[in-house]
Amino acid sequence: xxxxxxxxxxxxxxxxxxxxxxxxxxxxxxxxxxxxxxxxxxxxxxxxxxxxxxxxxxxxxxxxxxxxxxxxxxxxxxxxxxxxxxxxxxxxxxxxxxxxxxxxxxxxxxxxxxxxxxxxxxxxxxxxxxxxxxxxxxxxxxxxxxxxxxxxxxxxxxxxxxxxxxxxxxxxxxxxxxxxxxxxxxxxxxxxxxxxxxxxxxxxxxxxxxxxxxxxxxxxxxxxxxxxxxxxxxxxxxxxxxxxxxxxxxxxxxxxxxxxxxxxxxxxxxxxxxxxxxxxxxxxxxxxxxxxxxxxxxxxxxxxxxxxx
Numbered sequence: 095x096x097x098x099x100x101x102x103x104x105x106x107x108x109x110x111x112x113x114x115x116x117x118x119x120x121x122x123x124x125x126x127x128x129x130x131x132x133x134x135x136x137x138x139x140x141x142x143x144x145x146x147x148x149x150x151x152x153x154x155x156x157x158x159x160x161x162x163x164x165x166x167x168x169x170x171x172x173x174x175x176x177x178x179x180x181x182x183x184x185x186x187x188x189x190x191x192x193x194x195x196x197x198x199x200x201x202x203x204x205x206x207x208x209x210x211x212x213x214x215x216x217x218x219x220x221x222x223x224x225x226x227x228x229x230x231x232x233x234x235x236x237x238x239x240x241x242x243x244x245x246x247x248x249x250x251x252x253x254x255x256x257x258x259x260x261x262x263x264x265x266x267x268x269x270x271x272x273x274x275x276x277x278x279x280x281x282x283x284x285x286x287x288x289x290x291x292x293x294x295x296x297x298x299x300x301x302x303x304x305x306x307x308x309x310x311x312x313x314x315x316x317x318x319x320x321x322x323x324x325x326x327x328x329x330x331x332x333x334x335x336x337x338x339x340x341x342x343x344x345x346x347x348x349x350x351x352x353x354x355x356x357x358x359x360x361x362x363x364x365x366x367x368x369x370x371x372x373x374x375x376x377x378x379x380x381x382x383x384x385x386x387x388x389x390x391x392x393x394x395x396x397x398x399x400x401x402x403x
Contacts, residue, residue: 110242149186210237277314
């Protein structure tokens, strides 16, 4: 029964994770819609550091780098936002999206139900108050995502030692390039690096993957998540394509820098936490911090070359 329950629990858990993250992102986007024009007006006048910080904070609040990236692409295409400002905000967005991995590092059913109950209360008391109702929907989404993650962990546990699959896990760990491509494809398909990294966290928790072996998939998830923004930019071209292209190149360059340093990244993550899932979250954060450090001098020079429009 456990062997058959594993795949079923895994499928149900993945559905709960994807649906919960989607609901949370949608609710947070709805909550912030009324403030978007003011945010864009402030971002339009921002320098490189302010644009980075705004990108970090807004993405952490919206829980979706894709949503924020599409906003930047649309603003750049309409001429409302200078390309350099949008690029600095994308660097911050890469950092802000790592908050999700820390939220999903150690799912707890108790926490999930507490968050969901808080969401229900907010929905009940928020009748006629859109902001409260949106917060309630976001809490329900987070509760569903955490419940889904718990189910994913339970579903993966029997698969970790399943006869015939052990060799597949070993091959995956021995071929970082394949692991990277898997991360790219999963993230591009799910349109979410957060969901893929949450799945990786459960895989290292159950012993299917070691943390160092999971890192190439983390890099791939960061590259794959740029696909929807790039597709949107290809439709409108112009400045929007410059913004989306920068996002893709930034994550590819960061991967090229981080890949040879994976053992160092794994050691640093282990120094920051003893929990394997939390180590994946820290590795994700360190990866994007490295990308910000690599690209920052170039961005500052671009700003100094002229004032953003």
